[in-house]
Amino acid sequence: MAKIGGGTQARSVQKYLGDQxxxxxxxxxxxxxxxxxxxxxxxFYPLWAGLATDEQARAVVKNLxxxxxxxxxxxSVEETxxxxxxxxxxxxxxxxxxxxxxxxxxxxxxDQVSTKFLSTVLENFVRDGxxxxxxxxxxxxxxxxxxxxxxxxxxxxxxxxAAFVELLRLLPPEEVNRLADAISTADGASVVRHTSHRxxx
Numbered sequence: 001m002a003k004i005g006g007g008t009q010a011r012s013v014q015k016y017l018g019d020q021x022x023x024x025x026x027x028x029x030x031x032x033x034x035x036x037x038x039x040x041x042x043x044f045y046p047l048w049a050g051l052a053t054d055e056q057a058r059a060v061v062k063n064l065x066x067x068x069x070x071x072x073x074x075x076s077v078e079e080t081x082x083x084x085x086x087x088x089x090x091x092x093x094x095x096x097x098x099x100x101x102x103x104x105x106x107x108x109x110x111d112q113v114s115t116k117f118l119s120t121v122l123e124n125f126v127r128d129g130x131x132x133x134x135x136x137x138x139x140x141x142x143x144x145x146x147x148x149x150x151x152x153x154x155x156x157x158x159x160x161x162a163a164f165v166e167l168l169r170l171l172p173p174e175e176v177n178r179l180a181d182a183i184s185t186a187d188g189a190s191v192v193r194h195t196s197h198r199x200x201x
Contacts, residue, residue: 023059047100083149
């Protein structure tokens with residue numbers, strides 16, 4: 001995907017949402033003329049949209065460890081017991097972050113995040129036969145304890161299914177094989193190999 005570059009929209013995102021000191025993008029309150037300080041995984045969205053400069057994209061990827069956990073990217077760094085905060089990871093955010101990093105050439109990091117999240121989904125699928133709305137990316141589990149938002153972790157959620165297929169399609173063949181080999185059951189490995197980009201072409 002091409003980067004949009006220096007248009008008005010891109011310049012506004014770079015100016016108002018980008019934080020050079022922290023190397024992240026933040027929300028901006030236009031009424032009060034103030035940038036948020038809340039670190040959130042939407043920092044990857046300007047990369048996905050092609051609105052970041054190369055320097056800003058490198059800075060965000062350099063700070064990947066702020067959000068990356070054993071099972072993928074956590075939505076935030078604050079544990080509020082809300083479903084849209086730490087330690088939860090949502091499939092669409094994984095996909096947007098991965099596609100954003102790929103757009104700026106950071107494929108190794110994109111592969112790493114993809115593999116972590118895909119393996120989390122797969123391990124839970126092998127265990128209980130379900131695909132869930134969200135996952136705890138710290139414990140790599142579909143077990144969630146939420147006080148703000150949906151208390152149930154919905155089964156069969158469409159965006160998880162779709163993001164899983166697309167993340168897998170974007171992985172290089174050697175990474176697909178490595179992921180399949182790491183799955184403990186033949187059924188799980190079969191899911192990976194038959195859903196991979198080689199099968200979808």
